[in-house]
Amino acid sequence: MTDRDSGSDEPADLSEEGDTPASDGGVPAGIDEDELYEIVHDAVEDAILGVVGTLLLLGIGFVFLTAGVSAALGAMSTAAFGIGLTVFVVGLVIFVTTLRGVLPMSEWV
Incomplete structure (x- = not known):
């Protein structure tokens, strides 16, 4: 049975492989500073x-959102109200989908 198979919680002797233990007891990742x-x-x-x-x-x-609300509130006809409501809904969809990716509802609670 080798040191690696002993089942102890102590790190194995890594000197035979050439790796030196890191300060936290692990093995360095082997990435140079440029990488x-x-x-x-x-x-x-990113x-x-x-x-x-x-x-x-x-x-x-x-x-x-604000353009849709102002257009819907200042509408003189049904068509203008529908356009304002449509712009409001588009803004609401953009706003909510953006926030959903940032702040999921499950993390609010």
């Missing part, structure tokens, strides 16, 4: 673009 920088850079860039996209969609939805 790590590129991964972190891409992740941060996060920033996601935030900007979400804010833009919320802004567009809010514009549609």
